[in-house]
Amino acid sequence: MDDLYRELIIDRYKNPQFRGELDPHDITFEDDNPYCGDHIRVDVRLDENNIVTEAVYSGEGCSISQASADLLIESIHGKPLDEVKALTKEDVLELLGIELGPVRLKCALLSLKVLKAGAYGLGEASDDLVT
Amino acid sequence: MDDLYRELIIDRYKNPQFRGELDPHDITFEDDNPYCGDHIRVDVRLDENNIVTEAVYSGEGCSISQASADLLIESIHGKPLDEVKALTKEDVLELLGIELGPVRLKCALLSLKVLKAGAYGLGEASDDLVT
Amino acid sequence: MTLNEQKLAALDIQKIRGDFPILNREVRSGIPLVYLDSTATSQKPLQVLSVMDDYYRRSNANIHRGIHVLAEEATGAYESARERIAAFIGAATPKEVIYTRNTTESINLVAQTWGRANLENGDVVILTEMEHHSNLVPWQILAAERNLRLEFISVTPDGLLDLESYTELLKLDPKIVAFTHMSNVLGTINPAREIIQMAHTVGALTLVDAAQSVPHIPVDVQALDCDFLAFSGHKMCGPTGVGILYGRRELLEAMPPFLGGGEMIKRVELRSFQNNELPHKFEAGTPAIAEAIGLGAAVDYLAEIGMDAIEQHEQEIIAYALERLEEIPGVKVFGPEAQYKGGVAAFTLPEAHAHDISQILDSDGVAVRAGHHCAMPLHNKFGITATARASFYLYNTEEEVNKLVDGIYKVKKIFA
Amino acid sequence: MTLNEQKLAALDIQKIRGDFPILNREVRSGIPLVYLDSTATSQKPLQVLSVMDDYYRRSNANIHRGIHVLAEEATGAYESARERIAAFIGAATPKEVIYTRNTTESINLVAQTWGRANLENGDVVILTEMEHHSNLVPWQILAAERNLRLEFISVTPDGLLDLESYTELLKLDPKIVAFTHMSNVLGTINPAREIIQMAHTVGALTLVDAAQSVPHIPVDVQALDCDFLAFSGHKMCGPTGVGILYGRRELLEAMPPFLGGGEMIKRVELRSFQNNELPHKFEAGTPAIAEAIGLGAAVDYLAEIGMDAIEQHEQEIIAYALERLEEIPGVKVFGPEAQYKGGVAAFTLPEAHAHDISQILDSDGVAVRAGHHCAMPLHNKFGITATARASFYLYNTEEEVNKLVDGIYKVKKIFA
Numbered sequence A, B: 001m002d003d004l005y006r007e008l009i010i011d012r013y014k015n016p017q018f019r020g021e022l023d024p025h026d027i028t029f030e031d032d033n034p035y036c037g038d039h040i041r042v043d044v045r046l047d048e049n050n051i052v053t054e055a056v057y058s059g060e061g062c063s064i065s066q067a068s069a070d071l072l073i074e075s076i077h078g079k080p081l082d083e084v085k086a087l088t089k090e091d092v093l094e095l096l097g098i099e100l101g102p103v104r105l106k107c108a109l110l111s112l113k114v115l116k117a118g119a120y121g122l123g124e125a126s127d128d129l130v131t
Numbered sequence C, D: 001m002t003l004n005e006q007k008l009a010a011l012d013i014q015k016i017r018g019d020f021p022i023l024n025r026e027v028r029s030g031i032p033l034v035y036l037d038s039t040a041t042s043q044k045p046l047q048v049l050s051v052m053d054d055y056y057r058r059s060n061a062n063i064h065r066g067i068h069v070l071a072e073e074a075t076g077a078y079e080s081a082r083e084r085i086a087a088f089i090g091a092a093t094p095k096e097v098i099y100t101r102n103t104t105e106s107i108n109l110v111a112q113t114w115g116r117a118n119l120e121n122g123d124v125v126i127l128t129e130m131e132h133h134s135n136l137v138p139w140q141i142l143a144a145e146r147n148l149r150l151e152f153i154s155v156t157p158d159g160l161l162d163l164e165s166y167t168e169l170l171k172l173d174p175k176i177v178a179f180t181h182m183s184n185v186l187g188t189i190n191p192a193r194e195i196i197q198m199a200h201t202v203g204a205l206t207l208v209d210a211a212q213s214v215p216h217i218p219v220d221v222q223a224l225d226c227d228f229l230a231f232s233g234h235k236m237c238g239p240t241g242v243g244i245l246y247g248r249r250e251l252l253e254a255m256p257p258f259l260g261g262g263e264m265i266k267r268v269e270l271r272s273f274q275n276n277e278l279p280h281k282f283e284a285g286t287p288a289i290a291e292a293i294g295l296g297a298a299v300d301y302l303a304e305i306g307m308d309a310i311e312q313h314e315q316e317i318i319a320y321a322l323e324r325l326e327e328i329p330g331v332k333v334f335g336p337e338a339q340y341k342g343g344v345a346a347f348t349l350p351e352a353h354a355h356d357i358s359q360i361l362d363s364d365g366v367a368v369r370a371g372h373h374c375a376m377p378l379h380n381k382f383g384i385t386a387t388a389r390a391s392f393y394l395y396n397t398e399e400e401v402n403k404l405v406d407g408i409y410k411v412k413k414i415f416a
């Protein structure tokens, strides 16, 4: 538990760095966690080389879903879109630095799922993106 | 087991006394045991006072279903229709003189169910007639 | 006995707790389980587990068609369970008791058979704003297929059904009113008898979602005079995999079958079939035999303790829980006062999300649920996406309520 | 070891029998159980019973939505079982594995979702004359609703599918071919791979009723290249109350949902909903959690022993059984020679009805089934209403076949 509520997570939850919406944007996507109603939207701007120049998220949810979104969005700044597409579950867990059970994992991975669905330009997000 | 295969039952199964069909008849009805495919048809003739003058059965099935039909049909000769309507599960079991589990009971009671559905002039037979 | 325990005189809780092996579990070393999630699913007493285990070790066989000893025993046990379940809910005959998988399947069965046979273009179905998804989506599917009109009895800010809005809706000549007997979020126990009478006055049928009522309060289908009633075994000390649809006999007899296959037929030819009689007509294929037998044992267990006593116990514990929760700064409990509700307390804290509350409570072994509890429209109505929910059953104690309260203070400290 | 037992070298039968507590039962004092009815339902090993019991005693909780330890454990066990079941049948992903109640529900699911979305007036569905009612009635219901044309691959006098009649039927441009992999009466193992390839050549989909094959022979859905495949847990050492529908992912994704309610949704408003992803889209309401976990344990048990070894054992025992049965004057066994069939021997005697055979065998503890075995059209085809059926599984011995044969001689004596 102590582990789960690392200072970093509580801190990012209370003081998010990358919350917001971007308009115009090059990529936007939103989705829910069907089991709890958490919701995340991600907006991304790219330069002419498909490098992420600006990215933010919005929505609501628990500390894990919000902190992981904040950390994930932070991590993609300056990255080529192809690298964003290649992000994995492990990358997010590394950013969070904690272990999670199957239910909580869905909270942590919602932002990655949304980000990747947007990056790939999919019509619908799927759990396949984050497994 | 020995009990179940009383001489009477084997005897009636091998040498039925009341097999046949009647045409014309005053009452006829047939039905299946859905769980095994046993089938029984009963034909009855009544006099002007609604007394059973002739009755027979046909169909196929196991020794219990056929012997109980044979014994049941025998027992209703000369009975008023109202008494036929009032026959119960216990009457049949008494004729057979054996105890039966829930599945075999359905074999034993098929003829009674058919007979009563016919006697009451029902469109469909129901287990309610024999419980 | 502490003072608090003395108040809970309705049940011999320590004896009851001894029946539930899981309640002795430590979820982590030194941290005992405090199970406050019975609204999601209840725990199972030994009396139920041993009946099922025994069935598999002694009598396991397929039913209705076998003549051997095992098949006779299995058939007898399966049908005897049905009789005891019928008696438990006051059904006129066991033929009115259909085994399904769960409440959800029971409601779908009605929507897809009675509904398809009786509802058409423009017909009105009345539901409520506090329904579980299981009593919304089956009607939405049918509404899309048949172009039906769904209308909703509204929920007041304190979480009661607004019977005035219901009176208005009844003027639309509804064909059926399907409503929850007890809300799994608000805990509200709705005035089912009155709602049913009002529906019948305008000639509408009624379906009661009794997933939360049958486990927790005495329910008598004939006294309620309902037309259909649905509940789940797993919420009432029974196993997963079995639920019940009660239906009035004439209605069930007139309905087309649901699923096709073995058991539900009387006669099959290559291109046609004849239905079997009730209740088998609605039970296609090999049923959940061990589970039905387990539910029979659950009903015996509950009946032995007494549903009145269980209701009273939950009444006492929810009153105590509300009192304690309301002491905590910022806690907002949804739903009406204790006297209108069963043992369910869904709440929010301003500083922490429901998931985080649940997770931190879990670190002390306190199991509550967090989320929308399959009632998204109700949560939307209250302008929230998630609540944490503590729920109580016959085995819960005031001591456990205290642990819940301590845990909430811990959440507040972490998120301070 | 007797000579006969040595021949059955594929399995360590005594060890296996020790896993099944019911096999030690005496059905009457001094009369041990000889269970020859596994085609109806199999017995359950301790390895399965203890997993389920343990689940209820340690981890029981509702799944997917809880954050507490029990809910995490229950969710993990439920989904891990799905993964192992997917691997057992060679599915490309666990998303293609849907939990249902039984084979019957699996087939109804396809008929009512894929069928309603894809079949209309005059469309042809090909079945076979040897189908179980569970693969007839769902299509009959749909055919009546949609005015479909049902056609049947005929069965030869020795109980094989007549592939020439199939070739003719394929000219009718069928939309789906739904057939049993292994007949529960004749024992025939149909050439599924070939039937599927032929169907695909004309663009028809295929559904395999694998109720009898998955328990008894190695089945790989990708090698078969089937589109849908259905089976039941209770026939393969698993509990009642759980079955599987395998479907190719693209097909399942395109299909409308089946039942509506909790679990199968992503988002619900009062008048509309969005489906959840596979496999949850087809699993409405609280599923048969303990049962799914039990089926996972059953699959582990069978995989550990090896489906090849189980198949070989049954091959040996059915060959022996046919040899012994054919010695008995008047016995007529239905179905093909041993090499084309699994461990099923349905037979008649001229002097006694199948019920009477079964009853008298039961008096010696030998459990066989009697009746039409949910295949009335097949029995009609052979001009009979009932057969007695002995069926074998991994725990049966040649000694038990001998008891069956002795019992049949006793029947002959009583009815002489």
Ligand SMILES: Cc1ncc(COP(=O)(O)O)c(C=O)c1O
Pocket (backbone or CB within 6 Å): C262, C284, C285, C286, C287, D039, D040, D102, D103, D104, D105, D132, D134, D135, D180, D182, D183, D184, D209, D211, D212, D232, D374
């Ligand atoms: C070939 C076949 N199909 C379907 C079924 C139906 O299985 P269930 O009753 O488990 O749905 C059976 C079992 O009786 C069977 O043998």
Ligand SMILES: Cc1ncc(COP(=O)(O)O)c(C=O)c1O
Pocket (backbone or CB within 6 Å): C039, C040, C102, C103, C104, C105, C132, C134, C135, C180, C182, C183, C184, C209, C211, C212, C232, C374, D262, D284, D285, D286, D287
């Ligand atoms: C009020 C209510 N209705 C329906 C259900 C659905 O029950 P099940 O998931 O057992 O089908 C539940 C339980 O979650 C409930 O609380």
